[in-house]
Amino acid sequence: MNVSKILTQFGTVIALIILFIIFAISVPGFVESNNLINILTQIALLTIISQGFTVVLIVGELDLSFANLASLTSVMVAGLIIHGVNPTLAILICLLGGIIFGVINGTLVTRIGIPSLITTLATGIVANGFIYMYTKGVSFYSGLPQGFLYLGRGRIGPIPVLVIIMLIYLAIFHIFVNRTVIGSNLKATGGNAKAAFIAGINVKFYKVLGLAICSFSAALAGILLTARLGAANPEGAGGFLMEGFAIVLLGQTVSAIGMASPIGTFIGALIIGVLNNGLTLMGAQYYMQDIVKGIIIILAVVISSIQTKRMGV
């Protein structure tokens, strides 16, 4: 195996390790366990929401609506609880709403044939409209019960509940995508929808499923966001769109053939998390983070296009 092969196959992981070592040496306090847990907490929501987007890419579609949907469930769960709905019920309503949202996306894509990029751009705007209809542009600050906030702020021993939820969610997705029949069918659908169709796989169903899983993840992330902040504001999850794209693209470069995968996405999130945290500790201006992130995304896409060409996929 030559050097260029090693770099395209493991480059992303190597980059993460190098980044980690650089910060460990040059930034005091970076390797302390508190800070490491901090990094994991900071990427928890991003990882959860991006697991769904990963599945959308696996079935060969796109989703631009997930961040707006997360904002919507974030304000909805707060609003419902504040207005006296049982928190568990409120969470279930929001999760179910997320699934329905995804099924609507999927139906528009598969039955009517609108490209997912356009469909989800539009439904994302609709979601945004609902947010303002519901909140009148005002944030929800108070009145959330401790039990609910525990999801976002509690700890089991030294480990935040949020980090545990993320790790469980990641494990479920990893097993789901790689070890189940449904996961394999999702991959076949995205890998070559025509071949999958001829082989008897219900391609439309799996596309709807992929989009529904993405919306479910977004709904969950929105709920957890409110639990973490103890408040909900109309554009709370807006930043997840770009960051989600970034880490899933980064994650694609983890696999040898440039395919999205749950673990790859997690590694992408770690890179962004380590970067953000390290740069902040170094005292770098906030805009430096954006510049560095942008450059990293371009590098990631360049690498994955080289991989794709090499494999002739």
Add this chain to the structure above:
Amino acid sequence: MERLRTEGLTKQFPGVTALNDVNFELQEGEIHALVGENGAGKSTFVKILAGIFQPSAGKIFIENSEIKFASPKDAFAYIGVVHQERELVPFYSGICNLFLGQEITSSGFLNRRAMQQKALDFMRQYNLDLDMDTPVTNLGSGMQEMITILKVLFRSPKIVIFDEPTAPLSIKETDVLFRLIKDLKSKGTSIIYITHRLPEVFQLADRVSVLRNGEKVVTANVTDIAEQELIRFMIAKDINQQYPKAILPRGDEIMKVKFHDSDIKIQIHAQEIVGFAGLVGSGRSELAKKIVQGHKSESLNITLDNKAFKPSGPKFAIDHGIVMIPEDRRGEGLVPSFNVRENLSFSHLSFLSRFGFRDEKKISERCDSIIKDLGIKVYSQFQLVNTLSGGNQQKVSLGKWLDANAKIWIFDEPTQGIDVETKVEIYRIMERLAAQGAGIWFISSDLKELISISDKIYVMYQSKIVGEFMRPFEAEEILQTMLGIKNKEISEVTV
């Protein structure tokens, strides 16, 4: 005066010689027809002259000076090609397509009036009256074809190649085209005219050349050769002695397809290999796809095991024991991002799982046995399917159905682009499946292989079943039927 000459033109692709030592010559103001079976090398020949392919050996001379085309751009100045695929921008009008890349401008803006005038003058030269203002996508295929031709002529090439130009044209449009071609000839333009329609050769051409298996077998004046002779030249000599066929006793009928208002019905029995012959575009794949993927028309009446069968999608077909190996291996038969293991398994995972979880051990064992059984050359199950040769890809594409107990196997061009040795292996697999009691539906453009391994051959022409042939096959008769020459005598059937 000599316009074009090729000497020893040869083109080799990995494992295949597509064109072998072709000497061809074209005079000024000559219409030279080029005929041959599917895969005889006509397209390769055209693509070399158009600068799309580089020849592996041989020389091209234009007006007695040797010339090399490094790219299609180099060929533009000398040779205009009217390809079978249209090269128009769909939402542009005829005018915009005509001037694409060489627009007339004044002070940086498009000068529509000047372009319109120039186009009109140009059309008048050839007595043409075409709709040049409507977006071409809204025009009929005949009009689009004429605009394509006009676009080629617009560069005033001295040589024009027409690749089956009449396929999309109506009778009236064909007349216009023929008049145009004769007009070009009278102006001194040299024309290479490729066609499957032999009557056109005698109607239009001065001379005719026949390609067969990549070699030029004859050039003659059309006045010196008869249609029958032409057909004989097109058929390979060794056609009946290619591959030793094991004749099996015919089993029970598995499938029957009846068509509206017709006597010819397709019957497929157990242990039978049924060939489907026809020119490219004659509707063979479409018919097979109707069986597998479902169709809306009422013109088909299918029975499977003596019970009515109403196709409604691949899964339905598979559940009823009908599997299809599609022509486009990479596009429809395989998932290119999957390795061999996944490609062999992805259609069967419900049998290779427990409670929805993949049973990796079962998957491994099954893959190993298929790889061994079919002799697929891989270093591991985890090799990416993209890195395999065409033949091995084909084996993977069909291998996934090996233990599905299929009753009907539809093979669409299974040996296309595959080396000779692997071709024979594919034939053996087909024969083995037949021997195990399946019926084989075998679509091929290679008449030779159809004749060597089929028990029965149906011929399609313009989306109709027009002939049924039993062993021993008469190659000449089948080819005539494929070319639509003998169709009048046979009851025509709409699919």
